[in-house]
Structures are given as structure tokens and as C-alpha cells.
Amino acid sequence: MTIQEIMERTGLKDYSLAKAYINDAVHLLQSTSADTVKVSYSNITVASDGDDNQYDLPADLISLKSISVKDTQDSKYKKVKRLVNSPTVAEDTSPST
Amino acid sequence: MSVDTDRTYFFEFKGKKVVLWKLVESASTDTVGSYRVRLPDSYYKNQLIYPDEAITNGLRFEYTALSKVFVEEDPQSTVDSSLTEATSPSEESHVNLNRMRSLAVVDYIKAQINETKGDFQMKEYYMREFYKKIGDSESNMRNISINFPVSPFSVK
Numbered sequence: 001m002t003i004q005e006i007m008e009r010t011g012l013k014d015y016s017l018a019k020a021y022i023n024d025a026v027h028l029l030q031s032t033s034a035d036t037v038k039v040s041y042s043n044i045t046v047a048s049d050g051d052d053n054q055y056d057l058p059a060d061l062i063s064l065k066s067i068s069v070k071d072t073q074d075s076k077y078k079k080v081k082r083l084v085n086s087p088t089v090a091e092d093t094s095p096s097t
Numbered sequence: 098m099s100v101d102t103d104r105t106y107f108f109e110f111k112g113k114k115v116v117l118w119k120l121v122e123s124a125s126t127d128t129v130g131s132y133r134v135r136l137p138d139s140y141y142k143n144q145l146i147y148p149d150e151a152i153t154n155g156l157r158f159e160y161t162a163l164s165k166v167f168v169e170e171d172p173q174s175t176v177d178s179s180l181t182e183a184t185s186p187s188e189e190s191h192v193n194l195n196r197m198r199s200l201a202v203v204d205y206i207k208a209q210i211n212e213t214k215g216d217f218q219m220k221e222y223y224m225r226e227f228y229k230k231i232g233d234s235e236s237n238m239r240n241i242s243i244n245f246p247v248s249p250f251s252v253k
Contacts, residue, residue: 010210025205036161037160038159073100
């Protein structure tokens with residue numbers, strides 16, 4: 001469906017507003033169901049500092065489907081589980097021990 | 098070498114960050130000569146440690162995102178991978194959704210227009226229609242067909 005057809009069906013005259021509403025609608029749609037699924041990768045590093053096991057989420061993320069870690073033995077990404085309870089450490093000043 | 102990562106790695110969220118942990122069954126060790134020995138006061142147990150191995154592209158995120166929202170071609174006429182993103186969309190650009198989801202977008206916009214007018218009853222009506230059409234579109238992907246034998250008798 002074209003933007004023009006959507007504008008005609010809704011009676012909207014303002015093109016910019018129509019485009020903004022369409023973006024919002026697609027955003028909401030991607031939030032409740034998956035229309036376009038993307039994949040991104042991050043390097044896992046060996047910790048040398050207290051927050052080195054923290055990784056950024058993708059900037060354009062709307063809804064997370066899964067997180068996987070590469071099994072280097074058979075070169076496959078395997079889904080990892082979320083911790084139910086956080087470890088008791090609030091701040092780690094010596095991650096190597 | 099990372100092995101059985103589905104059993105040995107775990108994550109948790111800390112705000113916008115993902116915190117990665119590795120589960121190991123070990124005790125504190127030290128190296129004496131060329132031998133790795135367990136320290137006498139240390140006991141063997143499950144421990145969560147920081148990932149102890151660098152893995153290039155080791156962490157994989159699968160997620161939904163806004164991607165190719167507006168395209169040049171009609172998404173109903175060609176496959177998704179052949180669609181060209183409209184970088185400067187015009188009124189003739191297509192919304193990259195199937196027919197049912199495009200109709201859901203129409204309902205969403207009608208809901209927003211009614212909200213602006215202050216007509217919340219109509220807004221709720223159109224939002225319900227929006228979610229109904231998304232639901233229809235989802236269930237179209239997961240049709241379950243159940244067949245029953247037709248009774249030979251018209252009157253039971």
C-alpha cells in the first residue's frame with residue numbers, strides 16, 4: 001500500500017504527519033509481533049576491568065528475540081538463558097580473581 | 098575454546114546493557130612449577146565468572162527493528178530481499194508491509210486522528226481494530242487445519 005493510499009483512506013492531508021504516524025504504527029507493530037527480524041554481533045572480550053562483561057544492546061533494537069553465544073568447537077551460535085537471580089556482586093573491582 | 102555455550106553462558110540486563118556470565122565448575126587454583134593445583138582452602142563448586150575467552154563476533158542478538166519501512170516497489174509483487182529502500186520516500190512510496198498489516202496501519206492512524214479530536218471511544222475502537230488485524234496477520238502464518246469426516250446423514 002502506498003503512502004498516498006493510506007492518506008486517502010485516513011483523510012490525512014499532511015504528508016509529514018502521515019509518515020510519522022506510519023513510522024509509529026510500524027514501530028508498535030514490531031514491538032508486538034515480528035515483521036522484520038535483524039541480527040547483529042558483538043565481540044566477546046576477556047575481562048580486565050570491572051564492567052568488561054557488559055555489552056551494548058543494538059541501537060535500533062525494538063524487541064529482543066534471543067541472545068546467543070558462539071560455540072567455537074562446532075561454530076554454531078547457541079541461545080543462552082537469562083539469569084533468574086542476579087549474582088550478589090554489585091561492583092567488581094578485581095574481575096580476574 | 099567455548100563449548101556447549103547454551104549451558105555454560107548466561108546473561109542478565111543492567112539497564113541498556115547486557116551482562117554476560119560464564120558458569121564454571123572449578124575452584125581457585127595456582128600454578129606450581131608447570132602444574133596447576135587447587136588451593137587447599139578452596140572448594141570445588143559452580144561459579145559464575147566473567148567470560149574468560151575472547152570470541153570474535155561471539156555475541157549474537159536477534160531482534161526486531163525498523164528496517165526498510167518505505168520501499169520503492171510494491172512488497173506484494175516481489176520478495177522482500179529484492180525490495181529497494183526508499184531513502185527519501187514520496188507519496189508514491191510503498192509501506193513495506195503486507196495488505197493486512199497495511200490496513201492495520203490505517204486503523205492506527207485513524208485512532209491517532211480521533212485521539213487528537215478528543216474522541217477516545219473511537220480511538221479505542223480503531224486501536225482494537227489495529228490489534229485485531231495484526232492478530233489476523235500473525236495467525237495467517239500459523240494456520241492449523243482440522244478436518245472432520247462429513248456425516249452421511251443430514252439429520253442427526
